[in-house]
Amino acid sequence: MLNLSRMAIFVAVVDTGSFTAAAAALGQTKAVVSFNIRQLENELGVTLLLRSTRRLTLTDAGSLFYQRGVELLNAAETLQDDVRASHVGLCGELRITSTPEYGAKVVVPALAAFAKLHPGLRIRHVASSQHNDLISERFDVAIRLGSLADSRYHAALISRFAIVPVATPEWLSAHPVTSLQSLAQAEWIIHERLTAPLRWQVTDAHGHSETLDITTPARLSADSAQALMEFALAGCGVALLPLWLVQTALGSHQLVHLLPAYRFAQQGVYAVYADAPHLPAKVRAFVDFLRARLA
Helix, strand or coil: CCCHHHHHHHHHHHHHCCHHHHHHHHCCCHHHHHHHHHHHHHHHCCCCEEECCCCEEECHHHHHHHHHHHHHHHHHHHHHHHHHHHHHCCCEEEEEEECHHHHHHHHHHHHHHHHHHCCCEEEEEEECCCCCCCCCCCCCEEEEECCCCCCCEEEEEEEEECEEEEECHHHHHHCCCCCHHHHHCCCEEEECCCCCCCEEEEECCCCCEEEEECCCCCCEEECCHHHHHHHHHCCCCEEEEEHHHHHHHHHCCCCEECCCCCEECCEEEEEEEECCCCCCHHHHHHHHHHHHHHC
16 A cells, blocks of 8 residues: 655655755655655565665656656645535635736635635745746646637636737827728737737627728737737737726726727636646635635
């Protein structure tokens, strides 16, 4: 039978990159960590780590054991939290990641309200524009905007939001945009993480759908909505941005909504989590809470 304590020590060694760092993180001695790794390898009958004076390297067996081990430890932690939650309410730690912009505007305020409802639950939020690997980085849930491509995860739709093309009044005065054709030929600032940033479906006031093909090569691009907005505020051209992000700038007339008679397809807000047969109670509770809050 697998020893979960030794498995946790092995995962800590891989995560920290050394026996010494793992020992410090676990509050144990290096000798204890080393002994448990040797015992684990003896019990399994395989070598998990190749040791040298400078670094540790995972064997193929070690890589497989690490990946499955993280999943098993997460499942064990979930089981423990759910059993306790049935008696004393939500407990343990809820680990969430989101983009910095949506995190600051929506996720963090929601987490603050959720934390007040569940005082026994620890909450950790990590803001990142990268699409973190939820399993290896041990996140319970990611709040993501857009579509899901990784079949290892499940995506639950939380809400939808509008996106609008914006530019400064000064830029618009110098580059009038009066039609879809002139918008297509404008100076665009492109979000480089999108799969098709130069082609969009739009709907006019009568419900007719048209395709907007951006024809002018973009000189500026960025990997975050906040950076795109800063470029737009600096008068660099047109950016297609979430309404929740630019609402204040539109209200103060720092930015102008171009061709408001046309609507771009709404985008989705998703709660993404591992596609496991059992959803942890803390994840299910927060997803339901966030969906109700944004309804």
